[in-house]
Amino acid sequence: MTLNFKNEADWKKVRGVIFDIDGTLYDQRKLRTMMLIELGGHVLKNRNAIRDLRILHHFRKMRDELAKSEANNVLNQQFEKVAKELSINTEHIADVVEKWIYKKPLKYMEISRFDMVDDFFEALRMRGLKIGIFSDYPVDDKLGALKLKADATCYSLEPGLDKLKPQTLGLETVINRLSLNKSECVFIGDRDSRDGTCARRLGVPFILCRGRYFYKKITLEFKGS
Numbered sequence: 615m616t617l618n619f620k621n622e623a624d625w626k627k628v629r630g631v632i633f634d635i636d637g638t639l640y641d642q643r644k645l646r647t648m649m650l651i652e653l654g655g656h657v658l659k660n661r662n663a664i665r666d667l668r669i670l671h672h673f674r675k676m677r678d679e680l681a682k683s684e685a686n687n688v689l690n691q692q693f694e695k696v697a698k699e700l701s702i703n704t705e706h707i708a709d710v711v712e713k714w715i716y717k718k719p720l721k722y723m724e725i726s727r728f729d730m731v732d733d734f735f736e737a738l739r740m741r742g743l744k745i746g747i748f749s750d751y752p753v754d755d756k757l758g759a760l761k762l763k764a765d766a767t768c769y770s771l772e773p774g775l776d777k778l779k780p781q782t783l784g785l786e787t788v789i790n791r792l793s794l795n796k797s798e799c800v801f802i803g804d805r806d807s808r809d810g811t812c813a814r815r816l817g818v819p820f821i822l823c824r825g826r827y828f829y830k831k832i833t834l835e836f837k838g839s
Contacts, residue, residue, distance in 0.1 A: 631802065633745070633747055751770075785818065
């Protein structure tokens with residue numbers, strides 16, 4: 615089978631594989647379609663729903679701006695800036711984001727998981743490789759919902775970090791938690807502009823996750839290496 619993904623890794627040298635989550639371990643388009651249906655029902659039943667939709671739109675836009683500007687102290691800024699734009703208190707902004715971005719999508723995670731992700735995880739473990747997770751969004755609940763386990767995780771905005779990709783502090787942190795060196799790791803993500811840039815800045819090989827058959831292809835490559 616021809617492998618059509620870009621792979622910068624030499625599997626013979628790799629001791630740890632670090633994954634992004636959103637769009638990397640599950641089909642983000644599929645999950646968002648299901649969330650849009652649920653949001654549509656919310657709009658029909660709740661007169662304040664349009665305000666919630668505006669909050670979600672501005673929040674995602676603000677996150678992109680903060681990532682592109684490589685801002686520090688993002689955890690508070692992401693709510694404060696949206697609150698200022700919309701003249702809504704930060705507590706309500708945080709509550710809407712918690713509900714619709716962090717919590718409600720969890721029930722759709724497992725059915726949106728890419729085919730053969732679990733097979734690739736198992737192949738890595740069978741060869742003794744460690745698995746890490748590094749995401750700009752909270753990790754542990756999503757990982758549990760996906761029915762996957764990792765040896766170490768890192769959330770970009772956890773205390774002491776508070777920087778989004780492509781800044782490298784989070785990737786450095788999860789590598790340290792795996793007790794590995796960056797030369798022993800590879801990072802897999804779905805956004806070259808964020809995940810790929812982050813990896814290359816730190817000098818970590820990067821693999822771009824693309825297409826529904828990605829994990830079938832990479833599992834075959836790994837087992838044949």
